[in-house]
Amino acid sequence: MAHDGIDACLFTSIHNINYYSGFLYCSFGRPYGLLVTHDTSTSISANIDFGQPHRRTFGNNLVYTDWQKDNFYGGVRELLQDPIKQAGTGGRALRLGIEEDHLTIERRSKLLNGVPEAADNLVDMGGPTMQMRMLKSAEEIKLITEGARIADLGGAACVEALQPGVSEYEVALHSTQTMVKEIAKAYPDVELMDTWTWFQSGPENTDGAHNPVTSRRVQNGDILSLNCFPMIAGYYTALERTLFMGDCSSEHRKIWEVNLEVYNRGLELIRPGARCCDIAKELNSIYEAHGMLQYRTFGYGHSFGTLSHYYGREAGLELREDITTELKPGMVVSIEPMLTLPLEHKAAGGYREHDILVVTKDGAENITSFPVGPERNVVDRVMM
Numbered sequence: 001m002a003h004d005g006i007d008a009c010l011f012t013s014i015h016n017i018n019y020y021s022g023f024l025y026c027s028f029g030r031p032y033g034l035l036v037t038h039d040t041s042t043s044i045s046a047n048i049d050f051g052q053p054h055r056r057t058f059g060n061n062l063v064y065t066d067w068q069k070d071n072f073y074g075g076v077r078e079l080l081q082d083p084i085k086q087a088g089t090g091g092r093a094l095r096l097g098i099e100e101d102h103l104t105i106e107r108r109s110k111l112l113n114g115v116p117e118a119a120d121n122l123v124d125m126g127g128p129t130m131q132m133r134m135l136k137s138a139e140e141i142k143l144i145t146e147g148a149r150i151a152d153l154g155g156a157a158c159v160e161a162l163q164p165g166v167s168e169y170e171v172a173l174h175s176t177q178t179m180v181k182e183i184a185k186a187y188p189d190v191e192l193m194d195t196w197t198w199f200q201s202g203p204e205n206t207d208g209a210h211n212p213v214t215s216r217r218v219q220n221g222d223i224l225s226l227n228c229f230p231m232i233a234g235y236y237t238a239l240e241r242t243l244f245m246g247d248c249s250s251e252h253r254k255i256w257e258v259n260l261e262v263y264n265r266g267l268e269l270i271r272p273g274a275r276c277c278d279i280a281k282e283l284n285s286i287y288e289a290h291g292m293l294q295y296r297t298f299g300y301g302h303s304f305g306t307l308s309h310y311y312g313r314e315a316g317l318e319l320r321e322d323i324t325t326e327l328k329p330g331m332v333v334s335i336e337p338m339l340t341l342p343l344e345h346k347a348a349g350g351y352r353e354h355d356i357l358v359v360t361k362d363g364a365e366n367i368t369s370f371p372v373g374p375e376r377n378v379v380d381r382v383m384m
Contacts, residue, residue: 001036001038001097002038004095004123005095006095006096006097006123006125007037007038007083007086007087007094007095007096008035008036008037008038008079008080008083008094008096008097009034009035009036009096009097009098009125010033010034010035010036010076010096010097010098010111011033011034011035011036011099011125011129012031012032012033012034012098012099012102012103012107013099013101013102013126013311013312014027014032014234014308014311014312015133015234015306015307015311015312015313016034016099016129016306017032017033017034017043018233018234018306019129019133019234019305019306020034020036020041021034021041021043021056021057021058021059022056022057022058022233023043023045023053023056023057023061024056024191024193024233024234025045025049025053026049028048030046030048030066030072031044031072031107032044032045032046033072033075033076035062035076035079035080037079037080037082037083039082040059040060040079041058041059041060042057042059042060042061042062042079043057043059043060043061043062044061044062044064044072044075044076044079045061045062045063045064046063046064046065046066046072047063047064047065047066048066049063050063056191062075062078062079070110070114073110073111073113073114073115074114076111076114076115077114077115080094080096080115080117084115084117087117088117093117093118093119093120093121094115094117094118094121095118095121095123096115096118096121096122096123097122097123097124097125098111098122098123098124098125098126099124099125099126099129100124100126101126102126108122127316130314130315130316131316133303133305133306133314134303134305134314134316134317134325134331135328135330135331136304136305136330136331136332136358137330140235140305140332141330141332141358143232143233143235144235144237144304144305144332144356144358144367145358145367146186146187146232147230147231147232147235147236147237148237148239148356148367148368148369149367149369150179150182150183150186150230150232150237151179151228151229151230151237151238151239151368151370152239152368152369152370153178153179153182154175154176154178154179154197154228154230154239155175155226155228155239155241155370156178156370157174157175157177157178157179158171158172158174158175158197158199158226158228159226159243159379160174161174161175162218162224162243162245162379162381163218163381164217164218164219164220164245164246164381165217165218166217166218167214167215167216167217167218168199168200168201168205168213168214168215168216168217168218169199169213169214169215171197171199171218172196172197172198172199172213173197175197175199175228176195176196176197179195179197179228179230180192180195180230182230183195183230183232187232187233190232190233191233193231194231194234194308195229195230195231196229196231196309197213197227197228197229198210198211198212198213198225198227198229199213199224199225199226199227200213200214200224200225200227200350201216201217201218201219201222201223201224201225201245202216202219202222202223202349203223203341203343203348203349203350204343205225206223206224206225206340206349206350207340207349207350208297208340208350209297209298209338209350209352210309211225218245219245220245220246220247221244221245221246221247221249222244222245223242223243223244223252223348223349223350223351224242224243224244224245224379225240225241225242225243225350225352226239226240226241226242226243227239227240227354228240229309231308234306234308235304235305235306236304236305236306236307236308236312237304237356238334238354238356239354239368239370240336240352240353240354241352241353241354241370241371241372241377242256242259242350242351242352242353242377243377243378243379244374244377244378244379245379245381246378246379246380246381247378248374248378249346249347251346251347252346252347252349253374254347255292255339255341255347255351256351256373256374257374258286258287258290258292258339259337259338259339259351259352259353260353260372260373261286261290262283262286262287262300262337263335263336263337263353263355263372265282265283265286266279266283266300266301266319266335266337267335267355267357267364267366269282269283270327270333270335270357270359270363270364271327271359271362271363271364272327272328272329272359272360272361272362272363273326273327274326274327275324275325275326275327276317276318276319276320276323276324276325276326276327277320277321277322277323277324279300279301279319280299280300280319280320280321280323281321283300283319283337284296284321287339292339295339295340295341296337296338296339297338297339297340297350298338299318299319299320299323300319300320300335300336300337301318301319301333301334301335301336302314302317302318302319302333302334302336303316303317303318303331303332303333304332304333304334304356305332317331317333319333319335327359328359329359329360329361330358330359331358331359332356332357332358332359333356333357333359334354334355334356334357335353335354335355335357336352336353336354336355337352337353338350338351338352339351339352353372354368355367355368355372356368
């Protein structure tokens, strides 16, 4: 803010408000904000939440009511009184930082109606704050490492519940309960929210990375996709693995091992100085050599931190061909190659392995410990 001459910033996204204040809001259609000046930081929350935002905010908290239309923007103006005066004293317009990728056209219009002093002087802070979030503090890395440990426990719970005839949602429930209980034990003061498990079975249900849980029952010979996501204070961690129930055919094993080759090479490529695009291109070449590149479904990994499946994304740190970011110590990224073969293929289904790596000065530390590959993840059990 000082460098770019910005008088104040209004953050409106769940991820930036959580990152800078510790408050993780639940919108239900209402606007929320965090107004940061050079002297203060204040969350702006709806009266429906009463004292919870105040208890969770590092800094001040301002509550607005629904009794008058667009009271939120009145609250923003109230908090901007000093910056508006200071800017006016200098004979210039207020420079207000916003998140362009989150502020809708309607809400932008309402903001400028409430704070006309910032007209033509809104400055996008979405990109710069994303760049800041990509480099983790020691405290963040400790939290993410704990999340990875708890994800491993969730994976073990999935395997524990797995047998022919069990439904996907029953496996997922056991995993999620295990992770929530461990989060409560490790972090007794944290809010317990948003931890979940996607457990998919069969070639159709495993074809996408984000397919919801269903009531489908696991059958012998099924390809399985294990996806555990413990959420701690808004911080996302994940474990994802390919498994098979009872039997893995030679056709399936061949595809699985191709994906594992890419996964293992990806682990080797995560190091300081490597560029995201170069990693993606080298891993593409492995798939291409096996005639499998057309079955790749998305990029090879992404950043971790304050993000979730419905908020937040550090798009500047994804292992894709169009991202030129250079890896640096303190960044945290996944390796998660995925192949999806269509139903007409003998080895149809989705194959994905996912580990979390912390970039260090000399290389990277893999903080995921769950077993990987056919030797460990073909689960041989009879129907109970």
